[in-house]
Amino acid sequence: MKFELKIDGVDRPIELLRDGPHCRFRLGDAPERAAHVETPEPEMYSVLLDGLSYDTSVEETPACLVVVVDGHRFEIEVRDPRRWKRGGAAVGAEGLQTVLAPMPGKIVRVLIAPGDAVEAGRGLIVVEAMKMQNEMKATRAGRVLSVAVREGATVSAGEVLATIE
Amino acid sequence: MLQFGFMFRKVLIANRGEIAVRVMRTLREMGIASVAVYSDADRTSKHVRMADEAEHVGPSLSSESYLRMDRILDAARKHGAEAIHPGYGFLSENADFAAACDEAGIAFIGPSAHSIRMMGSKTAARQTSIAAGVPVVPGTDHGVSLDQAREFASTNGYPILLKAVAGGGGKGMRRVDRDHDLESALRNASSEAERSFRNSEVYVEKLIEHPRHIEIQLMGDQHGTMIHLGERECSIQRRHQKVIEECPSPLVEQHLEMRHAMGQAAIRAARAAGYYNAGTVEFLVDQDRRFYFLEMNTRLQVEHPVTELVTGLDLVRLQIEIAAGGRLPLTQQQVSWRGSAIECRIYAEDPYNDFLPYPGKITRLSRPLGPGVRVDGCIYAGFAVPMEYDPLLAKLAVWAGTRADSTGRMIRALGEYDVGGIRTNIGFFRQILEDPEFRAGNLHTGFIEEFFERTQRPRPSDRLVAVAALAAAVHSQSRTTAAAQPDTPSSAWRQEGRNGLLR
Numbered sequence: 001m002k003f004e005l006k007i008d009g010v011d012r013p014i015e016l017l018r019d020g021p022h023c024r025f026r027l028g029d030a031p032e033r034a035a036h037v038e039t040p041e042p043e044m045y046s047v048l049l050d051g052l053s054y055d056t057s058v059e060e061t062p063a064c065l066v067v068v069v070d071g072h073r074f075e076i077e078v079r080d081p082r083r084w085k086r087g088g089a090a091v092g093a094e095g096l097q098t099v100l101a102p103m104p105g106k107i108v109r110v111l112i113a114p115g116d117a118v119e120a121g122r123g124l125i126v127v128e129a130m131k132m133q134n135e136m137k138a139t140r141a142g143r144v145l146s147v148a149v150r151e152g153a154t155v156s157a158g159e160v161l162a163t164i165e
Numbered sequence: 166m167l168q169f170g171f172m173f174r175k176v177l178i179a180n181r182g183e184i185a186v187r188v189m190r191t192l193r194e195m196g197i198a199s200v201a202v203y204s205d206a207d208r209t210s211k212h213v214r215m216a217d218e219a220e221h222v223g224p225s226l227s228s229e230s231y232l233r234m235d236r237i238l239d240a241a242r243k244h245g246a247e248a249i250h251p252g253y254g255f256l257s258e259n260a261d262f263a264a265a266c267d268e269a270g271i272a273f274i275g276p277s278a279h280s281i282r283m284m285g286s287k288t289a290a291r292q293t294s295i296a297a298g299v300p301v302v303p304g305t306d307h308g309v310s311l312d313q314a315r316e317f318a319s320t321n322g323y324p325i326l327l328k329a330v331a332g333g334g335g336k337g338m339r340r341v342d343r344d345h346d347l348e349s350a351l352r353n354a355s356s357e358a359e360r361s362f363r364n365s366e367v368y369v370e371k372l373i374e375h376p377r378h379i380e381i382q383l384m385g386d387q388h389g390t391m392i393h394l395g396e397r398e399c400s401i402q403r404r405h406q407k408v409i410e411e412c413p414s415p416l417v418e419q420h421l422e423m424r425h426a427m428g429q430a431a432i433r434a435a436r437a438a439g440y441y442n443a444g445t446v447e448f449l450v451d452q453d454r455r456f457y458f459l460e461m462n463t464r465l466q467v468e469h470p471v472t473e474l475v476t477g478l479d480l481v482r483l484q485i486e487i488a489a490g491g492r493l494p495l496t497q498q499q500v501s502w503r504g505s506a507i508e509c510r511i512y513a514e515d516p517y518n519d520f521l522p523y524p525g526k527i528t529r530l531s532r533p534l535g536p537g538v539r540v541d542g543c544i545y546a547g548f549a550v551p552m553e554y555d556p557l558l559a560k561l562a563v564w565a566g567t568r569a570d571s572t573g574r575m576i577r578a579l580g581e582y583d584v585g586g587i588r589t590n591i592g593f594f595r596q597i598l599e600d601p602e603f604r605a606g607n608l609h610t611g612f613i614e615e616f617f618e619r620t621q622r623p624r625p626s627d628r629l630v631a632v633a634a635l636a637a638a639v640h641s642q643s644r645t646t647a648a649a650q651p652d653t654p655s656s657a658w659r660q661e662g663r664n665g666l667l668r
Contacts, residue, residue, distance in 0.1 A: 007637075023635070027635075030631075035632075035635055043585055047635060057583060059529075065637050067636055070625075071591075072592070104523065104525055130522040130554060130556045134519075134521060
């Protein structure tokens with residue numbers, strides 16, 4: 001089975017040529033390789049490759065898989081044509097600024113309303129978690145198209161807070 | 166004062182999180198019953214589950230629960246607690262609370278209300294220290310207006326540091342490099358101080374460039390004996406908050422006369438305030454190894470485990486014995502320092518995104534074990550880290566014979582530490598500990614900022630990328646297989662889990 005992976009923003013197609021603990025795979029144009037993979041605990045993969053042992057965690061998040069091996073954290077988007085299809089890629093359309101929550105938290109202040117003209121650097125929305133306040137600023141000038149949150153609302157990381165055109 | 170040989174039978178811990186768990190452990194070892202207090206957000210927190218008794222004290226907001234003296238004291242009376250351990254933060258440095266405990270006939274495990282007043286506010290502490298002949302950094306001894314701050318800067322020169330009069334933990338603190346930034350910095354510091362401490366007063370200090378933060382642990386009984394337990398170096402900070410602490414300080418280790426000089430200065434400052442129980446005097450040390458009194462923390466410190474590992478003492482036990490009227494069980498000459506200990510504060514935060522807090526549910530947890538490792542934590546798999554409180558999850562401390570060995574041991578232990586579901590600074594600590602500057606002991610409070618400027622995130626090897634890709638592919642394939650059989654109970658759970666992630 002083939003998977004179109006995007007690892008930390010770089011396209012890395014991978015083909016699983018044989019399933020099961022004794023698996024064979026090909027990463028990109030590299031030669032076929034053999035590895036031994038077990039799942040001893042939920043979210044954990046023990047991978048033996050080239051005689052080396054790697055304990056690997058795989059976690060699902062709304063945006064991607066987060067894979068951690070030997071302290072390195074990889075963000076991996078998986079595109080299997082039959083699954084994992086991600087819509088919403090049009091969010092980054094030209095001229096549209098999307099303000100995303102940088103962390104899970106609570107909206108403490110909304111400083112803008114739809115229709116407001118904003119300048120670059122203008123504070124838009126203040127998110128607070130664990131007593132730390134973080135002011136989201138406009139990256140460039142524009143007009144507020146929508147505000148998706150109200151003061152007091154709880155948001156998760158990556159949630160759209162506002163859009164600016 | 167309490168009689169010789171007296172010991173409490175039940176103690177209430179007016180705190181939450183890892184420190185409540187830490188205190189409970191010693192109470193249990195001493196055969197003393199523990200009473201936990203908790204807010205709405207903490208019903209299933211570790212300290213509540215672990216305690217012998219527990220009492221609800223209000224909603225999640227700390228000002229409505231952990232900061233409510235009346236409710237904490239009611240809980241103590243209701244459960245028949247004879248003493249209260251305040252931990253750190255919350256009410257631990259609140260003189261009114263210490264006084265209220267006294268009036269209620271409940272022992273406060275800490276210094277007297279009088280000492281907290283003399284040392285609790287940074288400006289009062291400065292005056293006490295100056296009077297005791299302890300060197301201090303030039304600064305105003307009171308809250309300032311914009312004009313007064315400006316005047317101080319023109320006399321002493323930039324950079325200056327704005328600090329909350331009632332502050333701690335970096336809240337309400339701002340560095341100002343030029344006059345242009347002063348007004349807005351003062352406004353922000355003041356509003357942050359108001360929010361955090363209900364006191365908007367801000368004072369000004371001359372900023373010492375590239376200082377080290379080295380502090381002295383004190384312990385004194387109510388019979389007039391006071392000793393120091395050596396230093397801790399806490400120069401590795403982010404946002405003015407310590408994240409790595411060690412004992413001994415690599416600087417002091419090479420200039421042992423500093424330990425004595427700083428220890429004696431700390432004792433002088435504390436004595437001037439009639440101090441007893443555990444306390445810490447913090448010093449800034451400049452590049453010529455001159456030290457300046459910074460502030461005194463009139464409570465147990467977060468980083469006390471490194472002192473415990475090197476001295477072999479249990480600081481919480483000493484605190485409890487002293488509060489019960491006991492005498493210090495050792496003299497200054499009997500204090501010895503053996504080996505090297507390092508502590509890393511494990512936070513729910515993203516070090517590569519400005520250290521923003523990252524609360525959430527912990528899906529997976531595996532803690533380091535093995536030789537010389539100590540974990541003071543409050544988390545478990547399935548625990549949702551509340552977004553209302555400090556994001557400290559655990560403190561990982563290690564001990565070994567030398568600093569080089571304890572550094573290696575810490576890197577090993579961090580590699581074993583796996584926390585799933587949230588982001589933590591565990592991987593970042595490995596980078597710091599592997600850094601040649603850290604290993605050489607070249608520390609200062611701006612270390613992390615500088616580290617980010619001079620280093621890049623390490624690039625993973627091709628093999629590591631292959632392993633990650635393979636794990637992701639195998640994982641996705643198992644998902645596809647599971648989805649093809651929608652009636653199995655496991656996929657229903659998975660679907661629920663996915664829905665949870667997407668909500």
